[in-house]
Amino acid sequence: MLSGGAASLLVGGSASLVMLASGSADPVVCAVVLGAPAVLVLAIGRLVGRVKDTVEAAPAPVHNHFNGDVHQDQRSINTTTRGVIAHTRNQTR
Numbered sequence: 001m002l003s004g005g006a007a008s009l010l011v012g013g014s015a016s017l018v019m020l021a022s023g024s025a026d027p028v029v030c031a032v033v034l035g036a037p038a039v040l041v042l043a044i045g046r047l048v049g050r051v052k053d054t055v056e057a058a059p060a061p062v063h064n065h066f067n068g069d070v071h072q073d074q075r076s077i078n079t080t081t082r083g084v085i086a087h088t089r090n091q092t093r
Contacts, residue, residue: 001045008037 012034019029081087 001041004041004045005038008034008041011037
């Protein structure tokens with residue numbers, strides 16, 4: 001962050017000195033020239049931070065390795081809840 005600020009200060013300062021020396025130093029132009037690099041650095045920094053947060057929030061991949069025969073259980077459970085005082089009946093199919 002400090003190096004980005006120093007770089008924007010050097011670029012903006014040199015551009016404002018050139019405009020001042022040429023006699024066409026307009027306050028609005030100086031503000032745009034000085035502000036644009038800082039805004040660009042802040043926007044890129046925020047983008048990098050959001051990408052980093054997104055990558056960290058992603059779940060880790062799961063790799064399962066099995067040796068031998070594998071049996072997959074494909075039963076499903078249907079749940080029914082009825083009545084004023086709820087009573088749940090699970091039916092395995």
